[in-house]
Amino acid sequence: MLRTQIRRYSVKDIPFEAVPRNRYNQSRSAFNFKPKATPGLVHNPSHAIFQPSQRTPRAFLPPSDPRLKLKDVLSMSREDVEECPLIYNASQREYDLTPEIVSEIVELRTQDPATWTVGKLAKKFGIEQHKVNVLTATVSKERKTQLEGELNDIKTKWSRNKLKGRNDRSKRKQMWLRNEF
Amino acid sequence: MLRQVIKRTAAKNISLVRTSGYVASRSYHVTKFDSRLKTEYQLLTDYSSYKHTIYTHRLPESTAEQCPLLIALHSRLNLPKEYQLSTLSQALNMQQFGSDGLANNFGLSTLGKNLLSYYTCEYLVMQYPRLPMAVHNTAVDAYMGKLTLAEIGKSWGIEVDTVSKLQHFLSQEPEAMKYGRLRFQLEEEKNTVKEDGVYELSQVEMESVDTNNEFIPKEIEAYASAVQAVIGGLYTHVGENATKAFIHDHILSRKLPVDKMFQFSKPTRELVRLCDKLGFTDPVELRLIAETGRLSAHAVYVAGAFVGKEKLGEGVGSSLKEAKTRAVVNALMGYYLYSPIDQDGNEPKLPSEAGYVFEEASVGGGDVAI
Structure with a gap:
């Protein structure tokens, strides 16, 4: 039934419109941009962050590399760099720890790790906590296993959602270190 | 499972003592007797008389x-x-x-x-x-x-x-x-x-x-x-x-x-040591290049690793720590994944190719100790 109806219907009866007609006029609209090609060679870098495998930073190129002769289009001026706020500065590394202080810290931590916690030692000697951590990492293995046990006890009380959240967080951190998204 | 394996091989060695001969196998320390070699000898202690009588031939x-x-x-x-x-x-x-x-x-x-x-x-x-x-x-x-x-x-x-x-x-x-x-x-x-x-x-x-x-x-x-x-x-x-x-x-x-084969453990420390080794005059600095929505649920930060005005790497993250780590990892991979080209921009010649010059080849500086 339907098939015969379709067959009888001539194509010529249907009005032809190459472009749908509506209130928006395509040819006269102000949004009617036409691409205009720039003559000659154009540098059109990717809008994404450069993958390290695509481009070696200029500072890491050996002096014999011919890429050093190319025009440096990507680097910023020194003023622009200095306007960006600093997160970490390697020149702020301090070497004020003497062997005497180190041995004293290690001794205190070995004698009584419960009283001389990392935080207390850092406060006493006026240094950062992670430095104390690095210095005394190997001295008290018993204390370390004890703390790990305590942490595991706390973890057993965590809800399933919290545990999942913490696990996901550590997995995400590993992804940063692999340059994965 | 491993213990089982070790026990088995040990037992086999003991049983070997009673068989007719020893043949040095591919592994270093254990001598194994291989009966398939059909070893014949005149005297057990006369090693020069040992002979494999196995016959092999190629397919016609x-x-x-x-x-x-x-x-x-x-x-x-x-x-x-x-x-x-x-x-x-x-x-x-x-x-x-x-x-x-x-x-x-x-x-x-x-x-x-x-x-x-x-x-x-x-x-x-x-x-x-x-x-x-x-x-x-x-x-x-x-x-x-x-x-x-x-x-x-x-x-x-x-x-x-x-x-x-x-x-x-x-x-x-x-x-x-x-x-x-x-x-x-x-x-x-x-x-x-x-x-x-x-x-x-x-x-x-x-x-x-x-x-x-x-x-x-x-x-x-x-x-x-x-x-x-x-x-x-x-x-x-x-x-x-x-x-x-x-x-x-x-x-x-x-x-x-x-x-995709890289996995860093302490990237910032590694980058700083690397730049020390390369002898740059300026220190390594990590700077915040751009940010948006710091007080929102989905903040985005763009951090960069710099030496002087040279940018070594750039990273995006939803926290400052993430952006910083990604920038440093990016910089390190930029160093390690360096691929040399010759003066005409082609891949350098391999040592087995004609016209290879050792002086033109790029030699890596070795690993960095963290």
């Missing part, structure tokens, strides 16, 4: 020509005319001193393996001279490890010979057919019923389980050795240049995502 070329599988494989791999079909058949034979007395592929695959490791190493070292050792080893393994070679062998269309003598007889299959298949199974193994997805380790396979409790099936090993042996055979017939071209076409042309 006329028999090999009757095997359609060999001819198909030969033309599929586009091997040169000089490459004999009997050598191809030998490359597919992994059976040690089998009942048919045919020469196996041990020598050919050793030769092929050495050629493969040389050309793979040469290519990788020239392509990425600064790769850390661990990544380099992983990359070599990804190019020419057993699993990869087995995959290549399967894609070449090599079949495993699973047809037992009885099935062979009942199906009235021509005798020459089996010489075109990968032969590594013993006759009794062929008759065992196999359940899909279930794999029972045999006595020999139990002994091959290594210290990491990793196990590579015999089939994978056989495929890999066949691929290596085909390459070894190519060298014996047509020489080095054709073999090199074959390796470049079949092995090194595969895409290898070296940038």
Whole structure:
């Protein structure tokens, strides 16, 4: 039934419109941009962050590399760099720890790790906590296993959602270190 | 499982004392007696009188020509005319001193393996001279490890010979057919019923389980050795240049995502040490280039690693820590994944190519101690 109806219907009866007609006029609209090609060679870098495998930073190129002769289009001026706020500065590394202080810290931590916690030692000697951590990492293995046990006890009380959240967080951190998204 | 394995080998060594002779095996310290070599001697303590009476021979070329599988494989791999079909058949034979007395592929695959490791190493070292050792080893393994070679062998269309003598007889299959298949199974193994997805380790396979409790099936090993042996055979017939071209076409042309093989543990420390080693006058600085929505649920930060005004790397993250870590990892990978080019912008010449100059090659500075 339907098939015969379709067959009888001539194509010529249907009005032809190459472009749908509506209130928006395509040819006269102000949004009617036409691409205009720039003559000659154009540098059109990717809008994404450069993958390290695509481009070696200029500072890491050996002096014999011919890429050093190319025009440096990507680097910023020194003023622009200095306007960006600093997160970490390697020149702020301090070497004020003497062997005497180190041995004293290690001794205190070995004698009584419960009283001389990392935080207390850092406060006493006026240094950062992670430095104390690095210095005394190997001295008290018993204390370390004890703390790990305590942490595991706390973890057993965590809800399933919290545990999942913490696990996901550590997995995400590993992804940063692999340059994965 | 490992303890079991050790116990078994120890027990076997003790039983060896009573048998007629010792033969130094491929492994270093353990001498194993191999009865298949049919060793004869006049006096047990007179080692000079020891003689293997095993007889091996190569498959006649006329028999090999009757095997359609060999001819198909030969033309599929586009091997040169000089490459004999009997050598191809030998490359597919992994059976040690089998009942048919045919020469196996041990020598050919050793030769092929050495050629493969040389050309793979040469290519990788020239392509990425600064790769850390661990990544380099992983990359070599990804190019020419057993699993990869087995995959290549399967894609070449090599079949495993699973047809037992009885099935062979009942199906009235021509005798020459089996010489075109990968032969590594013993006759009794062929008759065992196999359940899909279930794999029972045999006595020999139990002994091959290594210290990491990793196990590579015999089939994978056989495929890999066949691929290596085909390459070894190519060298014996047509020489080095054709073999090199074959390796470049079949092995090194595969895409290898070296940038996905990195995993840093302390990236900031590593970058600072690296820049110390490179002797930059300016210190390493991590700076915030852009940010949006700091007080929103989905903040975005863009951080950059700088030395002076030179940007080493850039990273995006939803926290300052993430952006910073990503920027540093990006910078480190920018250093390690450096690939040299020559003055005309082409890939540099390999040491095995004519016109290679050592002075023009880029030499990596070695790993950084954190």
